[in-house]
Amino acid sequence: MSFDLLFDPLFRVPFVTGLLLAGILPLIGMYLRLRNEWLAALAFAQMASAGALVAMVLDGPMLVGGVLAALLAALVKGLLARAGASAYALMMLLAWGGGVLLVANHPLAEQAGHALFDGQLYFTGEAHLLATALAALVVLPVLAWLSRPLLLARFFPEFYRARGQSERPRLLLFDLLAGLVVALATVSLGVMAAFALVFVPPLLGWRFGRGWRSALALAALAGMGGYTLAFALSLGLDQPFGPVCALLLVMPIVMTGVKFDRM
């Protein structure tokens, strides 16, 4: 076991990229949970991984392929709002089937596929960091602006219609933000680590937050704390990042006895 690598400059860019994403993903997850659409995050992640693999096979940038595929998924989801969970399940099956077949039949896709599915954060480069930082600059203020409309759509669904407005454009904008962030996280952290960071910290926020803002802050802190610990442990113990991150995030849920029927 060696933790010297933690201080190696080689790992600074991946760490900072992941830390930014670990702060934003739980915020996206809070609103997905609010809308009972957390499964969409897994669909976006699967689509992003498939898009990244297709881009790589076509000799294009994986980052761009992943983001475009997830944005396409978000757009389809937004336009087929009534399809709900069925649309996410179909997307997941489509992306998973296509991704596994690519991995099985293309030598270059095999290594990248494992990195995406296992979560090999350490291959993350400066392009990922730049894209994530730019996304954070856009996503955080837009998400703050969308917060009220998203909460209104859940608790007072007739609020905008009674005022002669439609909430659909705002909801679609949120879908696109979610697709963008989950795609960046997928190509940087891997499918399941990205999903774990969207899904698990909001459980803590919902359970222990005293109000909406404190729940958001709690979820973001839990995401960043869990991520930092997972990064250090996986590097120090030479383990794949994705599963370590998922297990570490789930542990507090089990230990604190969060009741699933109360979420």
Place this chain on the structure above:
Amino acid sequence: MAGELLLRVAGLRAGYTGPVAGPLDFELRRGEIIGLAGPNGAGKSTLLKALWGGVRVFGGEVYKAPGLEISHQAQGFDDLRGVPLSGRDLLGLTGADPAGLPPWLAGRLGERLDRLSGGQLQFLRLWACLAAPADLVLLDEPTNNLDRAGVAHLADWLGRAHGGQGIVLVSHDHAFIDQVCTRVVEVGA
């Protein structure tokens, strides 16, 4: 002196796939509270929804004053167990002013909604619509799930503080309608 005309409804027939309620005729001016009364199944809630576009209008006319802001309180509500939202958060969503809340609720605005009783939660949801910035407030069975103290406070508040708005309400509680409404319009079965 009569207040500004907010709403004129003439021969309104409304429903979902076909007309199931109406015809309805009335005028509402600022400061008035109109109660829609009638037997169960008469379509009172459907007609109320038609006033803001929640159901299809199949006949008649609804004139709304230009720039009219409408707030609508629907019957029933989501299960809010586990939702990390405080009472203050909820009122903030619609922009409702907490001034005027009963003391038994005003002191609990910082608490999560799932710590409140069913009656307190219902009153808070009602208040979020009632005290939101709006010219016209539509209330659908506002006394449902309220305890006696909640009904009394609502009736008292409607009686003295609603002057800036026009209100249309539907209720099965005839005593409540008689107590708070300035006019009652019968909806036929």
